[in-house]
Structure formats: structure tokens, C-alpha cells
Amino acid sequence: MSRFDDLGFRAGTGLFGVLIIAVVIGIAGVLYTDSTAAISKFGWQFWQTDTWDPIAGDFGARPFIWGTLYSSVLALIIAGPIALGIAIYISELCPAWLQRPLVFLTELLAAIPSIVYGLWGIFVLVPFVRQLEAGTPEWMKALPLFSGPPLGLGMLSAAVLLAIMIVPFSSSVAREVLRAVPQAQREGAYALGATRWEAIRMALFYARTGIVGSIMLGFGRALGETMAVTMVIGNTPQISTSLYAPQYTMAAVIANEFAEAADELHLHALVEIGLVLFVITLVVNVASRAFIWSLGRQARPRRARHATAPAAEPA
């Protein structure tokens, strides 16, 4: 009897596992078949041209790819250190009575719907950023990073808003990873005469793969974020390094134009943007996996196995 139970359980869970693979393949398939008109018309040009003209029927994805990657990388640069700081403080330094409220509040931030972030962005963040931009000293305006009129809507607002949105995700995971570092590691460090900072550094090193993973989780979320970004980024397809320039992301253009795209080529071009986003997300995920794997390999052999999966270690 129990043998059949085992078999049934195995088959059942296996089915769910296969289901995930089927869903991913299904999505990729539909994205491809529904964008054939654009793929056959533009080919690789789609990745390389800057024009997005629904009326003339001329489409290129490059400004959207740029906008998506640029805003996500900027958000990562802002959010990474903050998320890590929060995680270290909560897991290593924070007094016990403050720990629970802090954890609760960061997790609450993660639960806020993105449209609410967007509304806050458009009514609070954008006017604030506009004032900040208007007060830019002349010598800074000469730099390409800060050129252009002070609109408020643009890359800077989008990056800051995205950063605020991904901090709770990255910090929650990083905190759990740090918590999973065995107490013996810290005690060992103290026993050898390490200061608090040195002991924390040791814990960070021990948990580095998990920490990189937590940051990449935030990056993945930033890549796909739609509503909040479209409300503050200015929705202008152009490639600019300026933080003040209005730009556009892939997810935002799909959300904006899909409903009214009556023309087949326009519709297919939008679906192909979805396909491009899918491919880029896949590449980023694979690259971060490879990076985490290589980090694990650098460790001394004795610790290598545990370092890739610190959560498995009994605390």
C-alpha cells in the first residue's frame, strides 16, 4: 500500500513540476506566434532601431530595452546598499524589541500595490524631484548625467521609485540569509578576537551567495515593474544617459498601447516587445545564477557545499 502512496505522491508532485515547464514553454510559444508579423518584417532590426511610430508602422525596441535596463540598474545601485544595511541592522545589531516592528514594516512595504506607489510617485515624488532638478547648479547641468529641463517626470523619479519598491524584497531575503548563518561562525570569530564589524563581515562573506541572490531578486522585479514606472518615467522612447530625461520601458509601452492597438503590425510589435522582455529576463536570471555559482566555487572546498545553500545549515 505504502509503495503505491509513494508512487502516487511522486507522480502527482512530478506533474506539478512538469506544469511549470509547460507554462514557461507555452508563454514563450504564444509570444512568438503572436508576433510573427513583426518578426518577419523587422528581423534583428527590431533590436537595433530607435523608431517607434505606430502610425507609419515602423517599430524598433532599442529605446525600451535601454529604458528598462537603465532604470533597473539605477534602482539596484540605490536599493542594494540600503537593503543590505537594513538586513544587517535587523539581523545583527538591532535591539530585540525593535526587531519585530522593523521586520513587519519592511514586509508591509512589499505588500503595497504598485499603482499606489505610482500615485505617491506622481503627486509627491515627481514634484520633489522637479524642485531638486530645478535647483541643479550650472556646472552639474553641463554633465550628460544631469542635462535637460527640470520636468520631474523621467529616469530619476522612476529609478528612485523602483528602488523604494525593491528594497523590502531584497532586504527580507538578505535578512533571512544572514539569520541562517550558524551562530558558531560568529562565536568562532569573537573567540579569535574579532571586533563586531569583523564578525559581521565574516557572516556577510559566509552568506554572500544568498545576498547576491536577494539583490538579483530585486533586479528581476525592477525589470518587470509596470504601473508605477509608467506613471513617473515620462513615457518617451529615447536613449539618453541623462537622469532628467523622460524615457520609456518595455513593460510600460505594452501596458500603454495594447488596448488601442487595432493594427496587426502594431499589435505584433507590442507582443514582440514582450518576447524581448522575456528573453532579457531569462538572460539576467541565467547570468545571476552563473555568478552565484561562481561565487560558491571560490570558497574553500570544505565549506563549498554549505556556502551554496546556507539555509540548510542547522542554526
Next chain:
Amino acid sequence: MKKIALAAALATTLAGATFAAQNVAINGAGATFPAPIYQKWFAEYNKLHPTVRINYQPLGSGAGIRQVTERTVFFGATDGPMTDEQLKGAPGILHLPTVLGGVVPIYNVPGVTQELKFSGPVLANIFLGKIKKWNDPALTALNPGVNLPGSDIVVAHRSDGSGTTYIWLDYLAKVSPEFKKTVGVGTSAKWPVGVAAAKNDGVAAIVKQTPGALGYVELIFAIQTKTAYGSVQNASGKFVKASIESVTAAAAAAAKAMPADYRVSITNAAGDTVYPVASFTWMLLYQDPKDKAQSKAMVDFMKWALTDGQKFAAAMGYSPLPKNVVDMEMKTLATVKVQ
């Protein structure tokens, strides 16, 4: 709310059991701009005729055209008429104007309290990026006595595909050959300048917040958000401010040359009281649909909407159809097969 819906569902199920033949449910999808008045009409009509239930999904004009072409919905609705190519995919489809909307230029110029005047070519040049400053000679010439600042004009437009954009572009393309050539007419476009936000509220929010901004929204949103909007010079050379009446006047003027299929653009119409940035919004019905019971109910509804239904329009910010257009449509509705 839920209770009412449940009760209604229960009532229709019960009624369905006894008078199955009389109950009609009709599904439609399309433009978001007229959605509020359509929902109002369907609700009011359901009160008068409890056996007729019309569902409307405001998915956008493009989606409305797609779905009615594939016949997944009984009727569609659109803010821009279908193109000749789209018509080939849906033989026998009729365009029926329901109400009118006007699009207005809204602005935020610090220090200016007077109402600004615009002309079509000036608006086109601003949206082309050729007029960059508020004190450009072209603008000061239209607004004598107004002390316009030397600050930049921040152009704001819609980021989402929209019937509002269609009307605005249709007007600018008519008054400026250069605009027609470089931008063209559609529900979304490649804009030479400016920033973009979704929906009328988004554009209104940018303009209200940004000193020096100029954008366009449906008339009702300018009124609701208390944003300043200017008058526009019409084809007869008169500066007219948008209102329920001046938009209807545009339709009345255009109706004299109304084509039989109603696919007409009424922007830049002539006449002393005509507001030039106005358009019909259309229902899309098949002349010979498969389900004749639905067709009968829909035609009856349309007759009501074009007569009694029109009185709901003004209060909701839409302009009612002029009488000569309603008369024409009644004749067209008589040609729809109902049995």
C-alpha cells in the same frame, strides 16, 4: 452592491425559467471615452426594459474593433472610425454616432490669469517642437495684452493609445500639412516633443503640476480638474471656447455633408459658434447579425439612446447629437435586420 448583483442574477435566473424567450443578454466592448454614458444608458434602459441586459467592457477602441470583427461580441464601440482595410474584415458593419466629445488645450502658465487663445497652426507647431517658448511671436500675436513669460513650453500628451489622441491629431493634421506629414493621425503616435502620461487624469496632473506645461484632455476632465483651457480659432476665424453647445454645433455644421456610412471627421468645421476640436464616438453594429432577438433588442435600445437617452449626455460632459444626425440614424437603424 454585491447583494444587488446577486439579487439581479437570481431574478434573471428565475425570470429565465418562466420567460426564457423574452430575456436578452447582449455583450459589447470598445472605447473607454464614452464608457461612462454607455454604462448609464444600459442601466437606465434595463430599468425600463428589465428583460434586456447589455454588458459593456471598456477595453479601448482597438480592442472593440478587433472583437466585433471576430464576432466575439455583439457590438463594438470606437472613437475613431474603422479604416477601409478594417472594414474588409467585417463586412456589413455599421457606424452609428452616439454622442460627441470635445478635446481642449489645457495649460499652466504662472502669472497669466487671462484666458489664452490658440490657433490650429500654432498648436501644431507647439506639438511639433517648432514653437518652444511661451512668448513666441506667434503666441503673443494671438494674445495681445497678455504678458506671456519667456519660459519653455512643456508639451504633455497621452502615453496610452486613446480616442482623445485620435481627435487631437486629426485636428492638428487638418490644419498643418507639416504635422500631417511628420506625425499623422492615429490613437498613439511618434511625438516629436514632450512627456507623456496615461489617461486624461494623468495628462491633467502633469499640466497642473508643471509650470509652463501645455497638454490636451477631454473637455469634461478640464472642467472636473479645474485646469485652465484656452479657446481655439475655428475655420471661420472665430475664437471659440469648448462647451457642450459649441461641440454639438460642430456636428450640426458637419451633418450637412454627412456620408451614408457616418465615417466622418468633424474637426476644423466652419461656423461662428463651432468648436473645432470635436468628434463623434460610434457604436459598431452588424446590419445582418445572426441572432435576431439580440438585434431587435439592440435596435430598440439604440432608438431610445438617440432620443430619450441623449438628455443624460450634457450632465456627464458629453455633447448630445444634433437633430439632423439623429433623423439620419433612425433611417439607418430601420435597415438593420431584426427578424
